[in-house]
Amino acid sequence: MGARADVSTVVAWLNTHGTTLVWLAVVLVGVAVLHKVAKLLRAAGEAARLVVWVVKVPFLGAWWAGKGLWWLGRQARRFWRTSLGLVGAGGLVLLVGAPSAGVVATVALVAGIAAWCWWFAWRESFTRLVGMPARGWWRHWAVYAPRWGRWMRRLGLVVKDVISETSEGVQTVAAVAVPRLVRVHSDPWWDTLHVALAVGQAPEDVTAKISHLRTALRSDRVLVREPAPGVVDIAVQRRDLLATTIPALPIPDVAGDQVDLKAATIGRTEFGEPFTVPLLGGHLLGAGETGGGKSSLLWCPIRAVAPAVRDGLVRLWGVDPKVLEMAMCRPIFHRLGTGPIDAHAILLELLDLLEQRKRELAGAARQVTITPDTPLELLFLDEIGALLKYLGTRQQQAVLAQLLALVQTQGRALGFGVAAFVQDPSKDTVPVRDLFPNRVCLRVRTSSQVDMVLGEGMRDLGALADRIPHHLPGVGYVRSEDQKEALRVRAGHVTDGDLADLVSVVCPDGQSLNAPIPEKYLAAARGDGDGGGGAGRPKLRPVA
Numbered sequence: 001m002g003a004r005a006d007v008s009t010v011v012a013w014l015n016t017h018g019t020t021l022v023w024l025a026v027v028l029v030g031v032a033v034l035h036k037v038a039k040l041l042r043a044a045g046e047a048a049r050l051v052v053w054v055v056k057v058p059f060l061g062a063w064w065a066g067k068g069l070w071w072l073g074r075q076a077r078r079f080w081r082t083s084l085g086l087v088g089a090g091g092l093v094l095l096v097g098a099p100s101a102g103v104v105a106t107v108a109l110v111a112g113i114a115a116w117c118w119w120f121a122w123r124e125s126f127t128r129l130v131g132m133p134a135r136g137w138w139r140h141w142a143v144y145a146p147r148w149g150r151w152m153r154r155l156g157l158v159v160k161d162v163i164s165e166t167s168e169g170v171q172t173v174a175a176v177a178v179p180r181l182v183r184v185h186s187d188p189w190w191d192t193l194h195v196a197l198a199v200g201q202a203p204e205d206v207t208a209k210i211s212h213l214r215t216a217l218r219s220d221r222v223l224v225r226e227p228a229p230g231v232v233d234i235a236v237q238r239r240d241l242l243a244t245t246i247p248a249l250p251i252p253d254v255a256g257d258q259v260d261l262k263a264a265t266i267g268r269t270e271f272g273e274p275f276t277v278p279l280l281g282g283h284l285l286g287a288g289e290t291g292g293g294k295s296s297l298l299w300c301p302i303r304a305v306a307p308a309v310r311d312g313l314v315r316l317w318g319v320d321p322k323v324l325e326m327a328m329c330r331p332i333f334h335r336l337g338t339g340p341i342d343a344h345a346i347l348l349e350l351l352d353l354l355e356q357r358k359r360e361l362a363g364a365a366r367q368v369t370i371t372p373d374t375p376l377e378l379l380f381l382d383e384i385g386a387l388l389k390y391l392g393t394r395q396q397q398a399v400l401a402q403l404l405a406l407v408q409t410q411g412r413a414l415g416f417g418v419a420a421f422v423q424d425p426s427k428d429t430v431p432v433r434d435l436f437p438n439r440v441c442l443r444v445r446t447s448s449q450v451d452m453v454l455g456e457g458m459r460d461l462g463a464l465a466d467r468i469p470h471h472l473p474g475v476g477y478v479r480s481e482d483q484k485e486a487l488r489v490r491a492g493h494v495t496d497g498d499l500a501d502l503v504s505v506v507c508p509d510g511q512s513l514n515a516p517i518p519e520k521y522l523a524a525a526r527g528d529g530d531g532g533g534g535a536g537r538p539k540l541r542p543v544a
């Protein structure tokens with residue numbers, strides 16, 4: 001009775017839940033089937049991937065091989081000398097077989113002897129054709145290339161392709177481009193690194209790192225130039241060409257009309273080239289503290305044009321408040337003065353000549369031709385600061401500055417030039433400073449004085465005139481109208497003997513070219529004349 005009741009209970013339960021059980025079973029079987037199918041598919045996928053790889057590998061191999069060949073081709077083209085050498089050597093080995101050690105040693109010995117003979121007999125051509133390229137190649141690969149990437153990264157001279165950047169500043173960088181060191185040119189004094197900039201860089205980025213480059217390259221002097229768009233030359237000084245005194249250059253043994261008045265050679269640049277200054281068509285300002293060597297900037301240009309002075313194509317006018325310097329060569333000066341009254345009188349006379357030349361040339365020419373009738377009138381002002389700031393009254397100084405500015409602004413095309421020298425180059429001392437297109441900054445006291453002389457930012461570009469040591473008088477930096485960066489230069493050292501030579505060349509028969517300043521101009525300068533015929537020009541009161 002009890003057992004029958006149990007069975008009927010189970011049947012009743014099954015009647016109620018049978019469908020559910022069937023569905024459960026179906027689901028379980030479904031899951032099992034799916035699991036099986038998934039396993040089968042995975043196995044098939046792996047097999048398929050394998051098939052894909054089997055097909056892909058040859059293509060990938062071909063792709064990488066092609067890429068490698070392309071890279072090799074580019075390297076072979078870039079380093080064509082090395083490539084040709086390797087091909088030649090390889091061809092030789094193929095033709096005659098590998099040489100024995102004895103043959104290699106003999107060839108090396110013969111080549112060494114031949115090179116030595118070449119060097120001994122024709123040093124210049126050997127240096128140019130063998131020495132410098134070999135040194136450049138060696139320094140490229142042994143010195144610069146191994147460190148190049150590291151230096152560029154540390155100096156921040158790389159360009160990053162930033163894909164994204166989080167708010168915390170974390171960047172995702174796809175690639176880093178480093179400026180390419182293309183070639184190194186090397187001579188005994190300088191290495192010049194030709195660098196191709198990366199896209200995203202400007203030459204100014206490199207210029208801004210000059211100080212850092214000096215530290216990295218362990219060099220006293222680094223210059224950056226832009227020979228072509230996207231390319232910079234970084235010149236690294238290895239030895240200083242200006243470390244030893246340069247004797248005064250010989251006075252040119254030529255006729256006066258052969259003298260180049262637009263480029264008088266007065267010394268040497270840091271690259272061993274002639275250091276020239278334009279005397280016709282340009283005014284020159286030389287600044288430097290006491291003992292800086294300003295006298296060489298005075299005498300070297302005069303020595304350079306001495307034959308033209310002798311032949312009457314150049315006339316020298318001088319004002320020297322210190323008296324001693326120019327008096328050494330009084331006979332070669334057309335006029336020579338010492339104080340503000342003399343300076344004033346000389347400027348009045350020059351302005352009269354200038355007016356006269358203006359009248360003669362008006363309508364006939366825009367530029368004077370230098371002849372004995374219309375010579376180059378060169379005015380030298382030693383210690384212009386004394387004339388414009390320290391001597392005389394404020395009014396006298398102001399008038400002198402005004403007259404000088406007139407000569408400077410109107411005289412260039414008419415054949416009038418001014419060369420002035422000063423210890424303190426501030427505007428306060430030399431208000432006409434900006435009227436000198438050519439400037440030389442010898443050793444100065446402060447870094448700000450460098451920019452005063454050479455122009456804004458020139459010290460940052462490497463013109464460290466405030467760091468010129470005391471044992472290098474005559475060394476300075478020059479910036480002329482057509483140069484962006486300042487060049488380091490040294491003027492020749494002019495001794496008393498050289499000055500005596502100068503006088504004997506300019507006045508061979510012993511006759512002096514010097515004449516006193518005409519009284520009418522002196523009277524005008526003192527305030528008791530009519531200004532030398534220069535109506536309307538400012539007059540000076542007598543010096544107290």
Ligand SMILES: Nc1ncnc2c1ncn2[C@@H]1O[C@H](COP(=O)(O)OP(=O)(O)OP(=O)(O)O)[C@@H](O)[C@H]1O
Binds near residue numbers: 295
């Ligand atoms: N180019 C040069 N090379 C080597 N020595 C030089 C050169 N120029 C000048 N000197 C020497 O340096 C010293 C100072 O030179 P210099 O008298 O020209 O200085 P300075 O700038 O005119 O000074 P100051 O303003 O006090 O007259 C002198 O002994 C001179 O012989």
